[in-house]
Amino acid sequence: MDLLNSPWPWYIAGPMISLTMILLLLVGRSLGFSGNFRTMCAIGGAKKVSDYFDIDWKAQTWNLLFLVGTVVGGYVAHNFMNADAAVDLAAGTVERLENLGFENPGSTFQPSELFGSGVWGNLSAIVILLLGGALIGFGSRYADGCTSGHAISGMANLQLPSLITIIGFFIGGLTMVWFIFPLIFS
Amino acid sequence: MKQISVLLFGILFGIVLTKGEIISWYRIIEMFHFDSFHMFGTIFSAIAVSAIFIALSKRFKWTALDGGHLRFANYPKGWKKYIFGGTIFGFGWALIGACPAPLFILIGNGYFPILIAIVGALLGTLLYGILEKRLPR
Numbered sequence A: 001m002d003l004l005n006s007p008w009p010w011y012i013a014g015p016m017i018s019l020t021m022i023l024l025l026l027v028g029r030s031l032g033f034s035g036n037f038r039t040m041c042a043i044g045g046a047k048k049v050s051d052y053f054d055i056d057w058k059a060q061t062w063n064l065l066f067l068v069g070t071v072v073g074g075y076v077a078h079n080f081m082n083a084d085a086a087v088d089l090a091a092g093t094v095e096r097l098e099n100l101g102f103e104n105p106g107s108t109f110q111p112s113e114l115f116g117s118g119v120w121g122n123l124s125a126i127v128i129l130l131l132g133g134a135l136i137g138f139g140s141r142y143a144d145g146c147t148s149g150h151a152i153s154g155m156a157n158l159q160l161p162s163l164i165t166i167i168g169f170f171i172g173g174l175t176m177v178w179f180i181f182p183l184i185f186s
Numbered sequence B: 001m002k003q004i005s006v007l008l009f010g011i012l013f014g015i016v017l018t019k020g021e022i023i024s025w026y027r028i029i030e031m032f033h034f035d036s037f038h039m040f041g042t043i044f045s046a047i048a049v050s051a052i053f054i055a056l057s058k059r060f061k062w063t064a065l066d067g068g069h070l071r072f073a074n075y076p077k078g079w080k081k082y083i084f085g086g087t088i089f090g091f092g093w094a095l096i097g098a099c100p101a102p103l104f105i106l107i108g109n110g111y112f113p114i115l116i117a118i119v120g121a122l123l124g125t126l127l128y129g130i131l132e133k134r135l136p137r
Helices: A010-026 A035-043 A057-080 A091-099 A117-121 A123-142 A147-156 A160-184 B002-019 B025-032 B038-059 B080-096 B100-108 B114-134
Strands: none
Touching (some): A091 B025, A117 A123, A147 A160, A147 B038
16 A cells, blocks of 8 residues: 555554554643634633633643644645545445535545635635534534544543533534535535 | 644644545545445544553553653533534534644645634634633533
8 A cells, every 4th residue: 555645544544643642642732623723712812802711822832833733734745645636435425415516526635615716706605614613613612622632532531521522523413414414505 | 842743743643634534525424424434443443542552551650751641631520511512513513524623734735715614613712702601511
């Protein structure tokens, strides 16, 4: 298998996520990404509107550095590791997305309907991205963690709250994909 | 030195989630269709390997490199905020096919419309901060 040029299978990607978590533990940190949103709001002066943002954000700068690293990592993978290939999507998903009006699902890395440059002139796509982002920001702060904090760091430490949160992820995600997608798309 | 290392770990994370296609909208939708093992295998194996490391480090009292404690994720007991917050998050995760780290990794990948979702995430965080004390938890 050519790990530089081909997509990674789950049994490579999963343990590599663990490696990242372990490396952070070894330098005295803990993998949890969405705390960065709170930090960014705090830096922007949000403590004027809520005590929730009255935090010592300087103690969180390490996580912002991690964030900057992820952007660089995405750039490196995209430009030097041939990542922007088609996604080998399951036939059932391709069919359902085609029925919703998506063109050639999986033939590119991302659907151009939501991630292409045409989005800037498409009000409904802008609203979808803005709303989706807001739900993610609100929900991850409400649950005190996101996929990295709960699904990886919390679950690996056998935290019941993390399991409850993941059940919530799926209640929301399944409702969205099965019941709300047909109303939004197509 | 410690700061540089965290930056490098971030680069690693960005590469892993890109190469593993975790940042692809299609993969997230496929997961919620239960059509492929890819996302489940990735998450389960990540949890399993991490859990084994944590169990061993507790058993053998491993420390961080500077001798300090390993900071495992501990969440306060409760269920309301986790199930409500998780569900709200799930709606967003499925809608735009990206969770918080991928929002930023996608910038590196050149999908700049994701900046709109990042603005949304900051607005959502701000709204949470304002409503925090009135929400069930």
